[in-house]
Amino acid sequence: MSEVFDVVVVGAGPGGLAAAATAAETGLKVCLIDDNPAPGGQIWRSSVLKGPSADAAGWMRRLAERQVEVRSGCRAVVAGGLTCAGARTLRLESQRGYADIGFGALILATGARERFLPFPGWTLPGVFGAGGLQAFVKSGFQIAGKRVVIAGTGPLLMAVAANLRAAGARIAAVIEQAPWPQLAQFSSWLAFSRPGKLIEGAAYGLKLLGVPCRTGAWVTRASAAGAEVEQRLHSVTVSTGRDSTEIETDLLAVGFHLVPNTELAQLLHCRLEHGYVKADAFQRASVERIYGIGELTAIGGVEKAQVEGRIAALAVAGRFEDARALFPARDRWMRFARRLDAAFALREELRTLADGDTTVCRCEDVTQKELAGCRSWREAKLHTRCGMGPCQGRICGPATQFLFGWSAPAPRPPLFPVEIAALEEPFAQAVVETGQPVSSSST
């Protein structure tokens, strides 16, 4: 028998934490699930040196006061249909096995991942995602004294540079592909906003410290040193389109802004718009009793995620007036999100970085020249196994979309590779009904 909650929140980043606490404080029975070892999502990932983030801890205290059930190390892999109690179910997988959970309303707060674009050498040991390297450092990798080049695009690069420097790294350069005029429009707006001030502060701090920050430049190659099996990153080549320079480095942290993790929403038949989950003013997705918040609805940062989480929770509780009071703040962050997209739009030159031998699909080692002959993602999958490895196209999908204009087909269950047994069992009957009925009425 599986337990049923009034509200299940998937994703314990800023958005999911705010949604779970707000819902619980209206008296609803809430369960918050997340696949990381601890709550916090990406930005509030706890650090082995500094401990859990104070922001995350603040929300966690509110969750504890309301006895919200928090399940970490647990991922939603399959969605079930209606049960006799009218609730739907999710199948969760963890190290301990799997469990089913029923929900009256479901708030999706699955966040975003980095976009990776292939270029020669990007599979070498020593090359990491930008947020990726930051995550490894927070979780125990000692970077003190190591030379790091940070490259790609997006406000994350400056945040990562500042954080890695604080952890003792020697930042050899920050390389942003967006041209300065495109960024300047954004930065004049930035000066008046809070996240803007943070980004600007980081950039200013780095300049003071003499870290070379270049805009309108990108990494065209990562080169290795060492024998065949011992190959490690040795240097990167940086181009501005007119000239190129080589920078020696120990590590390269490279990411091209973020893409939303829409797979679970898609599995639940929620409609997407421009690649994001389509949500109305109360954060309701196109499927009844399912809500989308945070990076899922637009890449807009930590404040947007939290205000959307609160709106969704209040809407679930039927407190529409309270939710409405938060619309102006949310709308401001939505405008910020659109400006982010425009400021960090990818330049054309990046489409031609991969040469024929560059690996595009890392799981199955499929190269650019194998894919160049295919007309669609489907054809590529059939002929080359691109996207058929364990990441299920999460890394190569956004890359092939940019390189070839392919759109990935809707994901199929399970959302992540699971043990066969977890799939074959029928869904448990969800019959335990608790808490107050969930409002699904519109206003």
Added chain:
Amino acid sequence: MHRTIAISVNGTPLEVPSGATVAAAVLQAGATSRVSVRGEPRQPLCGMGICYECRVEIDGRPHQRSCQILCLPGMQVTTE
């Protein structure tokens, strides 16, 4: 002082701070995580459970996503 945990990576003892993930330990040991289909050495990429480049054997269980797993005392990690 932060508490540390003793594990082993490919038979070599390693001290990591408590709360460290296995992926961070693998990087700290200077190891690669897996060997790709065409035989290339790989290291963890995304740090958030998405890319599967961090798969290693932990206490005899193969293909574990090491960026999502915390180190425990005495853990034996084997990379490809």
